Amino acid sequence: MPGRIEAGTALAGHASQCLLAKSGFERIGTGPRHLHIDGAWRGHHLFQRTLHDNPPPRASRARRPGALWSGARRASEREVVTGT
Structure with missing residues (x-):
């Protein structure tokens, strides 16, 4: 898993x-x-998200299972993902 994800947007890409x-x-x-x-x-604003950042606020709609930074998984999900 990457330690950092980077993104860039056009200066006018509000x-x-x-x-x-x-x-x-x-x-x-x-x-x-x-x-x-x-x-x-062209100039761009640069953004990053690091592995140890706090998770983003929860959206009102459900996220798909296994989404990046989706928070803690239940034990049954960990078993499927890691095989433990």
Whole structure:
């Protein structure tokens, strides 16, 4: 399992930035001229989510089993996943 997941959004990508924030990502900076898109270098806001971060707030709808950072699993689920 990775220790960190990184994401980037266009500077004007407010909906994407809100989605990342709601998913527990933190903004770690801005990369000027980060990606070359449509013939021009464009800046992006950079985000990360680390393994030891607190889980994001629970959504009102159920998550699918085994989703990343889904919290503690019941013993029966651990047995299926790890074989213990």
